[in-house]
Amino acid sequence: MSTPVDILSWICLVAGGAFCAIGGLGLVRMPDFYTRMHAASVTDTLGAGLMLLGMMLQAGLSLITVKLIMVGLLIFFAGPTATHALAKAALARGLEPLLASEEETSKR
């Protein structure tokens, strides 16, 4: 494996791991359910995408890369579907999004 590709996959893997950890942090720190969902989507998109890209660069052109693309497509299509269903179910159950208070909005 040539060195530039190695360095590039290093960067992708570390950045992807960082984004995954940031998404997890947001999941704990955000104030209400809908903002937490927003934080979790960071893990689903940028974190997963970068990590898979880094692994693809390591694998080169092989069956492993094809499987990694399949994993990526699965996350790409199934993640938003599950998140959409979750948000719709929460709204239908009557979970109110956390909004700015009335006084703060009227000051503007």
Added chain:
Amino acid sequence: MFAAGAVALLVALALALARAILGPTVFDRLQAANTVGTVAMLLLAVIGFLTGRPEFLDLALVYGLLNVVGTIAVLKFFRYGDLGEPGDDAERRA
């Protein structure tokens, strides 16, 4: 380098688990479970590279498919209280 990625994924897994334990509503817990599923998929792929066994990617694919079905099934259960009951759309069409 795969070890660094695996450690970062484990941190994300622990944080998602913390939200699943803390979560005030059931939807918080479901969102955490969904994130745990995504992170577990990535972790399986990384472990496959770490140990030089690419068969782990097949496990990751199967885990991802099961994760989606599981999330939707649990949501349906909490909405209708029953997995066998058809949803609103099916009733309207009938």
